[in-house]
Structure formats: structure tokens, C-alpha cells
Amino acid sequence: MKIYTKTGDTGTTSLIGGKRVKKNNLRIESYGTIDELNSYIGLIKDQEGIGNGDKDSLLKIQNELFTMGAMLATAPEKETLKNGKERLTIPKVNEQSILFLEDEIDKMDKNLPQMTHFILPGGHQTVSFCHLARCVCRRAERLIVELNDKEKVSNEILIYLNRLSDYLFTLARKLTNDMQVEEIKWIPEKK
DSSP states (O other): OOSOOSTTTTSEEEOBTSOEEETTOHHHHHHHHHHHHHHHHHHHHTSTTOOHHHHHHHHHHHHHHHHHHHHHTBOGGGSBOTTSOBSOOSOOSOHHHHHHHHHHHHHHHTTSOOOOSOEESOSSHHHHHHHHHHHHHHHHHHHHHHHHHHSOOOHHHHHHHHHHHHHHHHHHHHHHHHTTOOOEEOOOOOO
16 A cells, blocks of 8 residues: 555545545544544553553554544445445444443542542653543544534444543553552642
8 A cells, every 4th residue: 555645735635435525624633633642542552661451451442543533534424335334344432442441440440549639630751641642532522522513423432532531531540559659639729
């Protein structure tokens, strides 16, 4: 497969199914932000001190995000072929994907101290990467909510991203605990 096709040189790209759109199309922004999020997840996964269980979970999440990108890269009117079959023949992000995240959150959370304050990002570089990924996840979620207002998006995608940001926050807390660094509590200054 050739890396460059020159078909995007005029600022357009193809969605799965062949429809051409501008590169700043909300659908492109949405799955482009999912790609950015996937890169941050890879960055977290590659940090020293990340255990094999967390690495396995992060790799599973990366695969789900790649699938999500394919789902978002398919124009709604092109999701079904003329013969009635689905265009994408890969397993979609679904309820099981969401339940996986919830289970991982619950497993991490049961070993963490109860939160008594809001937490500021930081304390360790890896923890900060988790918070960066969480912020990119929330941005992706906002973009996809906006896209859903214009074109139907799978509910599972929206739920998954909401849960993934919770997972990333909990992972940041877990890593803070694992690395024995102090959580930075937000304590507003008194006037």
C-alpha cells in the first residue's frame, strides 16, 4: 500500500464508502481526535512502571479506539451495502466494550483511598499523561456529541467515551498510588 495518494492535496479526504469531504469536516475532526487520544493511550502504555495488566487493558482500549475511528469514518448513508449487509465487518464498540471499562474502573477504585477533594493533574509524568489523555477524550466526546446532533452516531460510542474518561481519571489515581506519589488536592485559597 502506498503511503501517499495525493488525493488529499486539495483539502479533501474520503470517508469509508467513498464520500469525499473537507478535511475540517466535523466527522474528520471527531475521528482525528480519537486518533490523537489513541496516541496518548500508547504513550501511557509505554511508560516505565505500567504493569502488564494495565498494559493489556490499554492495548485493548487502543484497539477499541481504532474500531471507533473506523465507525466514525463511515458516513451514515454508507453504513449498509446495497445487498443489505453492513459495510464494516469488524466487531463494533458495543455494550461489552463499555462493561469492560466499568469493570476495570471498579477493580482499580476498590484499592484507592476515598476521594475527599478534587484532584489536580500532576505529581508524576505518567499521571500527567493520563490526565492529558482524559482531556483529549473529553474533547473527542464533545465533538462527537456535536456530530450526533447533525448525523446519527452510535450511542455506544458516546457512552464508551464518557466511561473512558472516567477510566483514565481512575488510572491516574491508581498510578499515583502505585508510584507512591502524593495526589495533589485542589484546595481553593480563602479570600
